[in-house]
Amino acid sequence: MNRVRLIIFNAAIGPLDYKVPDGMSVEYGSVVVAPLGPRQIIGIVWEEDRLPGESVAESKLRNIIEVLPVPPLKGDLRRLIEWTADYYCASLVAVARMVIASGGALRGPTKMTEYRLTGTEPERMTPQRAVALDALQNEQATIRELAELASVSDGVLRGLVNQGALEPVEVDIDRPYPRAKADHDQPELSADQEKVADRFVEAVKAREFVPFLLDGVTGSGKTEVYFEPVAAALRDNRQVLVLLPEIALTEAFLRRFEDRFGAAPIVWHSSLKSTERRRAWRAIASGHAQVVVGARSALFLPYANLGLIVVDEAHEISFKQDDGVRYNARDVAVMRARFEKFPIILASATPALESLQMAESGIYERNELPSRFGGATMPSIATINLTENPPERGRWIAPELVEALKDRLEKGEQSLLFLNRRGYAPLTLCRNCGFRFQCNNCSAWLVEHRFSRRLACHHCGHEEEPPETCPECGEPECLVACGPGVERIADEVAEILPEARIAVATSDTLNTPEKAADFVAQAEAKAIDVIVGTQLVTKGFHFPELTLVGVIDADLGLEGGDLRAAERTYQQVAQVAGRAGRGSKPGEVFIQTRHPTEPVIAALEAGDRDAFYTAETEARRSAGAPPFGRWAAIIVSSEDEAEAKEAARAIGGTRPNIQDVMILGPAPAPMALLRGRYRYRLLINARRSAQVQDIIRNWLGTLDFPRGVRVSIDVDPYSFV
Known part of the structure; x- marks a missing residue:
């Protein structure tokens, strides 16, 4: 190629054409540096016929400066970028940025300097130096990263370097990771588990696209089952991606993975240091990374040879991004598997209604694990009607649940109280x-x-x-x-059971992988009697001595007009109930509610998941809601309230009149002021056959807005605030 078209990392400018200088070799997907005015920018070589734009005369083209030393983005990944941008009404550049998630990784192999404590006390101790020395035990990172960890300035740490309390260490950033071994410690599987695992392994070996729904009750051993196709991919020298919904789940998962495969997987999430991010990105792009465990952003990394994706807790709403590119990682993961032709496993004890409908229609292959592993039984579930059996005045835990807590403490067993309010x-x-x-x-x-x-x-x-x-x-x-919030419930437990050891588990208290790992270790060592937590504790944790779960306010999730409120409430309560009785001892669950006859509460008490999903399916069908209809939202915001209101009115005033499409609003968003910006929303409800994205693009494409106005589009929204 002697000329190329680039998508460039500047959202305000569309694709640009450049000349390829003599002697330079480029191909589609190459990551390059190109001039833009007096600056240099990063771009990706793209097929010219797939990008809009008029061809520029060759005499006017400027030369590409260099091709960066990373593998070109594969054609299948470029198609995924295009599909994601098209489906979620986002710019191609915004999606491509998620692939090039580490700017430092784009340069070749290199070494860098990190710093660590020497154990030497500085000659002059200041309060800030003392804080830094205390915070940086067992840490090694750049000066800037250490300063962030210790919440001090760079200057404080440079002073410690001069005093000999911190020493420089040269690090080879691209050093290889320990290798996982497929047959390191193979588990004994039950007959049900083995049957499902064998089907997954078969699909991995065949290198065929099959979207699996792994529908197993809590405690059925879903992780052990999907580890078998992971092992099959390792034997075939293929890469694996496991998506988890919460960073707090990562440490417990890493330990289970290392026990099974003899080495930890590569981790990818937003809390990685820049050196860790660079090392991981290059290992993934080169194919040296075997298994990656990460949050939703790990989905867009440029895997060299991906052979399997597992989405664990696939029902979780945290897989939906609520700003920037508003994509759902679960759905985009299915599309990546389809483009690259390998199997994907969506694992959950409470699958999303959309996933169940896809299985019902034969698009997903459903594999079930109907019973718990090792003879453990599902817990008994009872409701406590708070209108008839209220807590004591000034308290939030009903007498029946109080007695159950006391009973478990006397027996030396653990209890969990759930309230989704930090x-x-x-x-x-x-x-x-x-x-x-x-x-x-x-x-x-x-x-x-x-x-x-x-x-x-x-x-x-x-x-x-x-x-x-x-x-x-x-x-x-x-x-x-x-x-009440969880801290208030913890105080109440401390009053009721003064001798109990209590842990509060929320995103505030378990905000790093290390804190999450310490919490898990304490719970497993029986150093905690009562856990009080938010939705963070509803999934992923396995504590054999935990035999009692109390849901403080099951009605909380049904408030606020969320269109998926019933489904979300069912999933959260069913998941937290599933923490009880996972070992040899039976479990018991109490659900506190003021509305025990509410269909979702009645279904939970009866343990009748199918009845709930059937009723919810019919309600969605009659309302034209997903998966039978489509939703999209248009969110208008500005720091000037009048400006936001006027822009929203302009959008509403030019709404298209299309059969099978209903447009509601504009109206102030439920969260009308967010981060200093006034917000208005329009909600689109359409039949499945409607081309919602094209309708929105054609509609908004005719309008101009003041510079202070932002208009964002949320296709398949999960949040309605």
Whole structure:
């Protein structure tokens, strides 16, 4: 090729043509450096006939500067980028950026300098130096990364280097990872497990696209089953990707993986240091990485020879990205497997309704594990009607559940209390004047966190210290916490069971893989009697001594108008109930509710999943909701409320009138102010046959908006705030 068309990493500029200088070799997918004005930018060589744009005369073309030393992006990956951009109404550049997720990895093999503690005390100790020395035990990273870990400035650490307390270490960034062995420790599988595993292995060996739904009850050994096709891929020198919904699940999974395969997999998530990210990216692109375990962003990495994807807890809504490119990793993973022709396994005890419908229609192949492994039985489930058996005044745990907690503590068994609400209380107000603490940037109440003595917004991250007096009336000692969060439930347990050892498990307390691993180790060592947690504890954890689960407020998820509220509530409660009785001892679950006859609550108590899904399916069918209809949202936002409102009205005023398509709004979003931006929403409901993406593109393509207005599109939305 003597000329090429590039997609360049500048979202404001479309594809550009460049000349290939003599002696330079490029191919489709090559990652290159090209000039743009006085700057140099990164671009990817793309097929000219797949990108819009007029051909420029060769005499006007500028030369590509260099081809970067990384493998070209394969054709199948380029098709996935195009499909994702088209389906989710995103720019090609925004999707391609997720593939080139480590700028440092684009240069060749290199060494770099990291720093670690020497054990030497600095001659002059300052408070900040003391903080750094305490925080950086067993850490090795660049100065900037260490400064972030210790929450000090770079200058503090450079002072420690000068004092001999930190020493430089030269690191080979691209050093190889330990190799996993397919036959390191093969488990004994039950007959049901072996049958399913054999089918998965068969598909891996055949190198054929088969979307599997692994539908197994909690504790049925789904992980051990899908480890068998992982082993088959390793024997065939193919790469494997395992997607997990939460970083907190990673450490427990890594240990299980290492026990089975003799070496840890490669990890990919947002908390990686830049050197770790660079090393992992290059190993993946070169094919040296065998198994990658990661969050949703791991899906777009440029695997050299991918042969299997596993999406664990495939029902989880955290696989849906809520900003930037608003993609669903579960669905895009299926498309990647289809483009590259290998099997994919969607594993869940409570599959998404869409996945079950795909299995019902024969598009997915459903494989079931109907019973728990090793003879363990499913827990008994009972509801506690809070209108008839309320907790004591000022408390949130009903007497029946209190007695069960005391019984488990006496027996030396563990209990888990679930409430999907972080912090101490969702609302703090003044009992004198009624003032409520609200976020300055969002239309949300500030949540009290007593462990860290702060009022926090869970939407934008704003924090402030609780004041001594009411900001409105100046009255001292008048602030009242309203409603329970997990911290308040933990305090109540401490009052009821003063001798109990209590752990609070939320994204605030288990915010690093190390903290999550320490929590798991303590629970397995029986150093915890009662776990109080949010949705973080509903999945992935296996504690054999945990025999009691209490759901503090099962009605919480049914509030707020979420169109998937019933399904999500069923999944969360069923998953947390599944933590009980996973060992030899039977489990018991109590669900506290004010609406015991609500279909989702009744189905949970009866243990009748099929009845719930059948009723929910018919409700969705009659409403034209997914999977029988389609949803898309248009979100308009601006820092100027009038500007956002006017832009939303302009969109609403030009709405197309198309049969089988209903457009609702514009209306203020439920979260009308978010991170300092005023928000309006339009919701589109259409039949499956409607070309929703084309309708939206043609509709919005005729409109111009002020620079301060952002218009984003959410296809198949999961969040309606």
